[in-house]
Amino acid sequence: ETQPTPAAEPSGAVREVGVAIIGSGFAGLCMAIALKRRGETDFVLLERAHDVGGTWRDNTYPGAACDVQSNLYSFSFALNPDWGRSYSEQPEIQAYLQRVAQEFDVRRHCVFGAEVTDARWDDAARRWLVTTTAGEFRARILVSAAGALADPTYPDIQGLDTFAGTVMHSARWDADHDLAGEKVAVIGTGASAIQVVPAIQPLVETIAVYQRTPAWVVPRTDHPVKPLMRRLYRSLPGAQKAIRGALYLFREFLVIGLAKNRRFLRPVGKLAKAHLERQVRDPKLRKALTPDYTIGCKRILISNDYFPAVAAPNAELVTAGIAEVRPHSIVSTDGVERPTDTIVLATGFHVTDLPIAGKIRGRDGRSLADVWADGMVSNRSATVAGFPNMFLLVGPNVGVGHTSMVYMIESQVNYVDDALRTMDAEALEVLETTREAQDAYRALIAEKSKGTVWLAGGCASWYLDEHGHNTTLWPDFTFRFRKLTRKLDRENYVGIPAGAPAS
Numbered sequence: 001e002t003q004p005t006p007a008a009e010p011s012g013a014v015r016e017v018g019v020a021i022i023g024s025g026f027a028g029l030c031m032a033i034a035l036k037r038r039g040e041t042d043f044v045l046l047e048r049a050h051d052v053g054g055t056w057r058d059n060t061y062p063g064a065a066c067d068v069q070s071n072l073y074s075f076s077f078a079l080n081p082d083w084g085r086s087y088s089e090q091p092e093i094q095a096y097l098q099r100v101a102q103e104f105d106v107r108r109h110c111v112f113g114a115e116v117t118d119a120r121w122d123d124a125a126r127r128w129l130v131t132t133t134a135g136e137f138r139a140r141i142l143v144s145a146a147g148a149l150a151d152p153t154y155p156d157i158q159g160l161d162t163f164a165g166t167v168m169h170s171a172r173w174d175a176d177h178d179l180a181g182e183k184v185a186v187i188g189t190g191a192s193a194i195q196v197v198p199a200i201q202p203l204v205e206t207i208a209v210y211q212r213t214p215a216w217v218v219p220r221t222d223h224p225v226k227p228l229m230r231r232l233y234r235s236l237p238g239a240q241k242a243i244r245g246a247l248y249l250f251r252e253f254l255v256i257g258l259a260k261n262r263r264f265l266r267p268v269g270k271l272a273k274a275h276l277e278r279q280v281r282d283p284k285l286r287k288a289l290t291p292d293y294t295i296g297c298k299r300i301l302i303s304n305d306y307f308p309a310v311a312a313p314n315a316e317l318v319t320a321g322i323a324e325v326r327p328h329s330i331v332s333t334d335g336v337e338r339p340t341d342t343i344v345l346a347t348g349f350h351v352t353d354l355p356i357a358g359k360i361r362g363r364d365g366r367s368l369a370d371v372w373a374d375g376m377v378s379n380r381s382a383t384v385a386g387f388p389n390m391f392l393l394v395g396p397n398v399g400v401g402h403t404s405m406v407y408m409i410e411s412q413v414n415y416v417d418d419a420l421r422t423m424d425a426e427a428l429e430v431l432e433t434t435r436e437a438q439d440a441y442r443a444l445i446a447e448k449s450k451g452t453v454w455l456a457g458g459c460a461s462w463y464l465d466e467h468g469h470n471t472t473l474w475p476d477f478t479f480r481f482r483k484l485t486r487k488l489d490r491e492n493y494v495g496i497p498a499g500a501p502a503s
């Protein structure tokens with residue numbers, strides 16, 4: 001469901017707002033709802049698309065689904081008793097987000113078609129000047145909820161631009177394009193690829209899966225939710241909360257293996273190996289699908305139909321690299337040329353080089369991207385020195401590979417909310433974190449990341465930046481992150497009261 005843009009002022013006038021939120025995915029919506037809950041209505045959500053939903057709106061490729069159980073994948077204040085499956089598919093999650101936006105009356109604050117092209121801090125006015133494709137905004141507070149899985153990466157493959165057929169990124173799926181009977185190439189074997197490959201393999205004439213690095217895949221215990229359970233959840237929300245709590249704790253234990261003691265990952269590795277052995281009979285193919293790095297180093301994938309799809313008679317796993325793309329084919333480094341009608345790029349997102357960071361400029365005019373040239377840094381994953389009155393949601397070191405991002409988002413929103421309350425209570429016009437706090441947080445992350453499977457598991461992944469640092473994942477139990485963000489660490493901030501000069 002879409003709605004007309006309610007907001008931008010006519011004739012280029014600048015619109016004054018209290019809070020400008022970039023993005024209306026899980027994080028943007030959560031922030032908006034928190035503001036509404038305490039009576040704040042002077043805010044906008046700047047959304048480049050024409051509906052809410054973020055990555056769940058954008059990722060409509062066949063087979064798109066969540067690999068975190070439905071019961072965990074909702075806001076704690078808006079549980080959904082009606083999930084149809086234990087692991088929800090994309091349309092159901094998108095419908096949930098649309099419903100939440102409606103229920104909490106957030107849509108009236110959304111400015112659709114408003115892509116932020118520039119946001120700069122005006123130190124004299126103590127306001128953020130935000131330029132969008134739907135007009136200009138002047139905001140007291142800027143909250144970037146633009147997401148880490150928002151901007152697809154397109155691989156630099158020789159000749160890709162000369163390809164005469166269709167090229168689709170998994171996150172920019174063209175539903176009108178009919179793949180039936182085509183020769184399809186899928187590049188990548190991450191979470192998106194392993195969902196799209198089995199969904200399209202039965203339709204196409206041939207499918208070639210170009211694998212650079214094999215993935216660890218464990219069974220998916222997916223099933224429809226019984227009507228009885230849905231009735232139970234509806235009449236007794238406590239039951240759903242209890243199940244949610246149990247799932248949360250179960251997944252949290254995985255952190256012991258991922259971050260604390262890799263020995264605990266061995267049984268998970270055994271499970272994945274047994275899964276592969278059960279599903280793939282051909283020893284050559286099995287070998288090609290077996291990873292050589294520790295399980296958990298990259299995101300652990302869950303699927304029951306990926307291996308059978310790759311082993312299907314019309315499928316081929318290509319382990320040689322891609323030498324070049326020609327107008328009607330792909331040539332691999334072993335010299336084999338495969339005729340191709342459509343190329344599906346399941347090649348991931350700009351995660352450690354967030355495009356939005358190039359558009360946000362702080363007090364000295366430098367962009368976040370410049371400030372982060374040596375890696376993303378922040379205080380408590382939310383604020384950056386030199387960027388007053390700015391908060392990041394789903395920014396540095398807040399990602400989780402093992403559990404629901406919604407939990408992390410709610411923790412972050414709570415922190416921002418407390419910061420805004422503090423500003424109100426102390427009548428502060430400006431709030432800015434210190435470099436010392438940022439350095440201390442970086443040291444804490446580095447310390448907690450030491451020896452984790454993400455750093456020491458022998459793989460390359462989007463979890464680490466080009467310097468090999470963990471700047472994306474929260475490297476500990478998520479309840480520790482919640483504790484750390486329960487209240488604003490006021491001592492780590494400089495506040496300037498309204499009317500007072502900067503000291």
Ligand code: N01
Binds near residue numbers: 195346
């Ligand atoms: O992207 P990825 P994704 N030539 O970056 C390969 C979430 N998600 O879209 O491993 C050849 O993980 C690359 O190879 P390698 C989830 O958080 C969640 O799949 O770098 N190959 C890799 O195989 C996930 O982690 C769900 O060697 C190239 C793949 O492309 C995140 O989104 C579902 C290449 C990219 O994998 C991203 O997943 C889907 C090149 N030039 C996604 N460049 C849920 O279920 C890249 N690759 C919640």
